[in-house]
Amino acid sequence: MKNLITVTLLGFTFLLIPKSTGLQEVLNYKVKTVVIDAGHGGKDPGCHGKSHKESEITLKVAMELGKLINLHLPEVKVIYTRKVNKFVELHDRATIANKNNADFFISIHCNANPSSAITGTETYTMGMHKTEGNLEVAKRENSVVLQEDNYLEKYEGFDPNSPLAHILFMNYQNAFMENSVKFADKAEKYMSEKTGMKSRGVRQAGFLVLWKTTMPSALVEIGFLTNSADEKIIGTAEGQKKIAEGIFEGFETYKEDIENVKK
Numbered sequence: 001m002k003n004l005i006t007v008t009l010l011g012f013t014f015l016l017i018p019k020s021t022g023l024q025e026v027l028n029y030k031v032k033t034v035v036i037d038a039g040h041g042g043k044d045p046g047c048h049g050k051s052h053k054e055s056e057i058t059l060k061v062a063m064e065l066g067k068l069i070n071l072h073l074p075e076v077k078v079i080y081t082r083k084v085n086k087f088v089e090l091h092d093r094a095t096i097a098n099k100n101n102a103d104f105f106i107s108i109h110c111n112a113n114p115s116s117a118i119t120g121t122e123t124y125t126m127g128m129h130k131t132e133g134n135l136e137v138a139k140r141e142n143s144v145v146l147q148e149d150n151y152l153e154k155y156e157g158f159d160p161n162s163p164l165a166h167i168l169f170m171n172y173q174n175a176f177m178e179n180s181v182k183f184a185d186k187a188e189k190y191m192s193e194k195t196g197m198k199s200r201g202v203r204q205a206g207f208l209v210l211w212k213t214t215m216p217s218a219l220v221e222i223g224f225l226t227n228s229a230d231e232k233i234i235g236t237a238e239g240q241k242k243i244a245e246g247i248f249e250g251f252e253t254y255k256e257d258i259e260n261v262k263k
């Protein structure tokens, strides 16, 4: 009996060592690196407003967001997928985040809609689109791969024109979904608070640029360039600063939440 107890206790000890190490890692988890991705660039200007191009606005907001993180969270390393007006393929944007073991990936975009009345911000996480509208946003943002060489090889046969393709890879990022949504909720709340813009909420759709990342991630649509009121905000330096402040506060509170969880 005594031997049995000893063996059992030893067994428990061996079981506990790796478990407690894992727990310690969870408790000490810190958000150390963030990758900020300015959507589009170079030969791909993205969508257009009356007087602004998406690729210019996303770069300005991305740089502003990085500045805020450097200033207020100096312990976080900021990496940009582009700092100038150049073309970067979608899979390369994700690779930059993966190679640097980023803790979060934020992709910044401007929205467009056939109806000029549609206005506000939307933050997407990777997942199944619940409405045709969400699918249309993903298809538009993914269509840039048609300008890349050998896109069928690089994206495992993904055809951006096929709704089925969008459905097939919808669940790829489930493991990171919870944290991605946590950030997305906060980003939507604070962007709206800072700018007075309408929050159209947190949504899910299949974005290639998020699909290839191996960490929690979100794609922020900071407003509609097809809506003149939105363009007036996101097309100006003041509005871009406010949007960046909103995304920053979302990131800062997300970081606090994640780092204090279960402590």
Ligand SMILES: [Zn+2]
Residues within 6 Å of the ligand: 039, 040, 046, 047, 054, 108, 109, 110, 141
């Ligand atoms: Zn875009």
